[in-house]
Amino acid sequence: MRGLSRLSAVIAAVAIVFASLSFAYADTGSVHLRVNKAGFIVGVGGGTGVLTFKGKHYRLTLGGIGAGTIGVAGAELVGTASNLHAPGDIAGAYSVVTGSVAMVAGRKVATLQNSNGVVLHLHGRQVGFEASLGLGGLTISMQ
Numbered sequence: 001m002r003g004l005s006r007l008s009a010v011i012a013a014v015a016i017v018f019a020s021l022s023f024a025y026a027d028t029g030s031v032h033l034r035v036n037k038a039g040f041i042v043g044v045g046g047g048t049g050v051l052t053f054k055g056k057h058y059r060l061t062l063g064g065i066g067a068g069t070i071g072v073a074g075a076e077l078v079g080t081a082s083n084l085h086a087p088g089d090i091a092g093a094y095s096v097v098t099g100s101v102a103m104v105a106g107r108k109v110a111t112l113q114n115s116n117g118v119v120l121h122l123h124g125r126q127v128g129f130e131a132s133l134g135l136g137g138l139t140i141s142m143q
Contacts (some may be wrong), residue, residue, distance in 0.1 A: 022030070028082045029053035029090075030102050031120060035062060035138075036074045051081060058087045059143040075108050077124035087142065089116045094138045112138060 033049035049060035081090055092114035112120045 012053045023103050026083045026117075027054065028080050028084050031060075031077075031081050031089075031090075031122070033060070033062060033077045033122065033124075034074070035077065045138075046099060051142075053081075056087070056130060058090075060090070061141050062138060063141070063143055075124055075126040076124055077108060077110070077122040079120060079122035079124075081123070082119045083117045084112055089118050090114075091141050092116055092118070092139070094120065094140065112139075 001120040030052045031049060032052075034049060035045060035047040045064045049062055050059040051060055051121070084090065094112035094114045097111040097113050097119070107123070108126045109123045111121070112122070
């Protein structure tokens with residue numbers, strides 16, 4: 001009976017390890033985003049983008065509202081989307097993990113994450129002036 005109990009424990013442990021490996025496995029895709037923002041006190045932003053994942057291209061729509069925005073700015077950002085299990089995981093509201101503010105043709109670097117665990121590592125150039133190019137309110141949806 002004791003041997004059966006040990007065998008059951010070993011089988012359960014192996015099953016848990018294999019189940020966690022299948023859930024933990026995620027891929028990385030590439031993203032190309034065009035963001036435009038304008039505003040005074042409350043900013044409104046939007047744009048378009050493309051996710052390339054497992055050789056296929058998925059069109060994206062960007063939206064978001066940022067407080068404390070003053071000015072007009074646009075940015076073209078490229079980078080990676082990690083922790084993707086499926087293309088639809090990229091959809092959702094993003095919060096800023098790290099970021100920087102740019103002025104007049106400055107460089108923009110940002111790391112954002114959504115509730116699905118997808119992490120966007122973005123870099124690119126900002127054109128225009130905005131005291132707060134807040135990507136924290138960024139929402140991505142698939143077209």
